[in-house]
Amino acid sequence: MPAANTHVLPDPVRRGRLAAAGVKSRAARDAEDRELIRRAQQDPDPRVRAQTVEAFMPLAKSLARRYHRGEEPLEDLEQVAALGLLKAIKGFNPDRGSAFASFAVPTIVGELRRHFRDKGWTIRVPRDLQELSLAVQRKADVLATETGRPPTAEQLAKSLGRDVEEILEAREALRAMRPGSLDRPTQAGEDEDDIPLNRIGDIDPGFERTEEAVTIGRLVRDLPERERKILALRYGGDLTQAEIGEQLGISQMHVSRLLRRTIDDLRDQVRPAA
Secondary structure, eight states: OOOOOOOOOHHHHHHHHHHHTOSEEEEEEEHHHHHHHHHHHHHOOOHHHHHHHHHHHHHHHHHHHHHTTTTTTTHHHHHHHHHHHHHHHHOGGGGGGHHHHHHHHHHHOOOOHHHHHHHHHOOOOOOOHHHHHHHHHHHHHHHHHHHOOOHHHHHHHHHHOOHHHHHHHHHHHHHHSSSOOOTSSSTOOOOOOOOGGGGGGOOOOOOHHHHHHHHHHHTGGGHHHHHHHHHIIIIOOOHHHHHHHHTSSSSSSHHHHHHHHHHHHHHHGGGGGG
């Protein structure tokens, strides 16, 4: 009969109290962490790994709280972070002498980011745009806390080293994470008359497109070349926004924004003469 496991892991609560009190140096705590990981990797007893996970769960939970946004349940993010912690315990090399946290943090953060990329978006958008959108959201929270007001697109662009148009596109993409429901009132406590679905009519959208085409025809000659081409492809060539984006090398959302802005500008020009 195999001998009973005599390894006794340090109590996580006791370790936390000692660390908070500064009893052990950082080097000593890092060495102790590496020993915990080594034992979890080598000992087949699942209780050893469970104790190791418990010891480092405060780190995983703190990262989950950092990424907690909107309607995403915190408990779900903590489970994702725990999965990242398990991967970190499995992949860490304690013989290199580095701190476990320096390896665990990017591993857990990577798992959280993959969760948002793959499961947090109701409408599918390109992965690079998803990552930029989340970076914009995090930076906006930081700047809002520092200044006491929401940051402008220009401030975010400067802080992240990106173009203003990229920031605007990323903000629009964030709406794809949790699109509004047509069956839900626009404001809490409103009655059924405020449900968007009840305000949708049965008018053929072709009428509006015809009206816009007539209005646009008188004014397009003064537009920049790119805007003229987008209008020609949309209303003359009957291309979709995605097809136009492929031809011009820009995203569908960028095409939508340019198209909407151009039409609004043209309408503003003709409105005083009406």
